[in-house]
Amino acid sequence: MTLAILSRDYQYETEKICRIFFPNEKINLVFEKGGVDEKDIIETNIDNGTATVFCFVNGKRAQRKKDLSQSENKELEMGRLLYSCLTEITGYTPPWGVLTGVRPSKLMTKYINEYGEREAKRRFIDELYVSEKKTALAADVSKTEFGIINLSEPDSFSLYVSIPFCPSRCSYCSFVSHSITTPAAKKLMPEYLDRLCDELEQYGEIASRLNLKIESIYFGGGTPGVLESSQLDRLCLQIENSFDLSTLREYTVEIGRPDTVTMSKLRTLKFHNVGRISINPQTFSQNILDAVGRQHTVEQTLSAYRMAKTAGFDSINMDLIAGLTGDTAENFSQSVDTAITLAPENITVHSLALKRSSELAVSGADVEDGETAVRMLDCAQSKLYESGYIPYYMYRQSKCVGNLENVGWCLPGKECLYNVFMMEECHTVFAAGAGAVTKLKAPDGDFIERIFNFKYPYEYISRFDELTDRKESIIDFYKEHI
Numbered sequence: 485m486t487l488a489i490l491s492r493d494y495q496y497e498t499e500k501i502c503r504i505f506f507p508n509e510k511i512n513l514v515f516e517k518g519g520v521d522e523k524d525i526i527e528t529n530i531d532n533g534t535a536t537v538f539c540f541v542n543g544k545r546a547q548r549k550k551d552l553s554q555s556e557n558k559e560l561e562m563g564r565l566l567y568s569c570l571t572e573i574t575g576y577t578p579p580w581g582v583l584t585g586v587r588p589s590k591l592m593t594k595y596i597n598e599y600g601e602r603e604a605k606r607r608f609i610d611e612l613y614v615s616e617k618k619t620a621l622a623a624d625v626s627k628t629e630f631g632i633i634n635l636s637e638p639d640s641f642s643l644y645v646s647i648p649f650c651p652s653r654c655s656y657c658s659f660v661s662h663s664i665t666t667p668a669a670k671k672l673m674p675e676y677l678d679r680l681c682d683e684l685e686q687y688g689e690i691a692s693r694l695n696l697k698i699e700s701i702y703f704g705g706g707t708p709g710v711l712e713s714s715q716l717d718r719l720c721l722q723i724e725n726s727f728d729l730s731t732l733r734e735y736t737v738e739i740g741r742p743d744t745v746t747m748s749k750l751r752t753l754k755f756h757n758v759g760r761i762s763i764n765p766q767t768f769s770q771n772i773l774d775a776v777g778r779q780h781t782v783e784q785t786l787s788a789y790r791m792a793k794t795a796g797f798d799s800i801n802m803d804l805i806a807g808l809t810g811d812t813a814e815n816f817s818q819s820v821d822t823a824i825t826l827a828p829e830n831i832t833v834h835s836l837a838l839k840r841s842s843e844l845a846v847s848g849a850d851v852e853d854g855e856t857a858v859r860m861l862d863c864a865q866s867k868l869y870e871s872g873y874i875p876y877y878m879y880r881q882s883k884c885v886g887n888l889e890n891v892g893w894c895l896p897g898k899e900c901l902y903n904v905f906m907m908e909e910c911h912t913v914f915a916a917g918a919g920a921v922t923k924l925k926a927p928d929g930d931f932i933e934r935i936f937n938f939k940y941p942y943e944y945i946s947r948f949d950e951l952t953d954r955k956e957s958i959i960d961f962y963k964e965h966i
């Protein structure tokens with residue numbers, strides 16, 4: 485289906501609402517009547533203060549009209565009219581209503597601060613059409629985040645280390661990651677690590693010049709577990725030599741794929757005081773792992789987890805994904821049960837977001853429908869609450885199945901600080917490596933400036949001098965905002 489949106493006013497809002505219902509369909513934006521070939525049409529219009537929404541999709545028609553001349557938020561009103569039409573046509577009631585932002589808990593926090601919890605919840609339910617369950621979830625996340633956000637101070641920063649390599653490519657993934665098994669990637673790695681160490685040293689000097697204090701470190705990917713013990717050792721040593729770690733609260737290495745875990749790597753990380761690791765099963769169904777081209781076994785996940793416990797890790801995260809191709813609500817529920825039985829300190833439940841660059845999206849393969857994913861997340865939410873986990877951070881991505889969310893759950897006191905610091909933009913994050921994005925947060929307010937590293941490792945290596953030049957702006961930024 486190709487959807488034509490005919491809208492001069494509120495085109496952006498109209499498209500966002502349509503994306504909730506049709507996340508993977510092609511959308512054409514049209515400005516004038518006539519010349520519209522598509523048979524599926526959404527038309528929004530305001531004339532003399534009266535809003536009209538007309539939808540003709542999949543052979544079904546719905547229409548709404550409302551006088552908005554007295555309305556203070558015409559964009560929201562228009563969105564609600566369209567939402568109501570599309571709910572009627574599709575029979576689907578998206579649990580996040582008309583809320584399209586990436587951080588629902590941030591909005592909830594804002595509302596709680598302005599109006600109190602009760603009124604904040606009422607606004608979510610009555611004005612944004614968010615379900616009661618999701619409203620409660622956003623409020624719980626907002627409360628847990630609050631204490632973590634307050635740990636951050638104007639001179640705080642965190643460090644992100646990017647390892648954009650994986651053992652192989654999973655078909656649902658759109659992340660720019662290179663399979664480490666190719667000769668080209670193997671050849672790149674030593675030089676990549678050289679430059680990464682250089683960049684860490686540069687950030688160390690900047691942090692020291694600016695008297696900033698480090699709060700958390702996070703190695704992400706890709707799959708940082710592809711690094712050998714000696715390579716992990718080298719990076720950790722570089723960090724120890726470059727930064728004053730006396731203020732460090734948390735050190736996480738997202739190992740990623742379970743088949744990369746070895747006792748030697750775990751011991752190296754432990755030796756360098758890494759306190760938190762992530763081993764990501766995504767699902768405990770072997771047939772689903774096979775179907776999405778994730779080349780490891782369930783047994784490897786279980787064995788990696790046991791190894792990590794034996795190595796003494798008491799803060800382990802496991803990622804699960806709802807909506808993987810071929811997965812059913814029952815299967816997913818069993819994956820959640822298995823994760824809960826293992827009792828890792830963190831379980832992060834993602835919703836599949838099928839970006840255009842993923843192999844699955846390119847091949848046009850079917851993905852689970854939104855309603856199945858809603859059932860999967862509802863079930864995970866109930867089971868995790870019952871088992872003593874609390875939600876502590878949350879975000880949404882575009883093209884998420886069912887317009888759903890990703891939620892980090894943890895046993896109380898085991899929240900991943902970095903996730904909250906980064907998601908809520910509490911302080912500066914210096915990001916090293918290919919594809920990494922540094923976010924500078926002004927110490928005197930909320931202003932954020934981003935510095936982008938080159939996306940691909942070969943570019944990162946060959947144009948490293950340009951990145952060094954860009955670092956000068958960090959000092960200027962702080963001078964300007966102190």
Ligand code: SF4
Nearest residue numbers: 650653654657659706
């Ligand atoms: S899902 Fe993870 S392991 Fe798979 S390709 Fe993407 S980053 Fe790599």
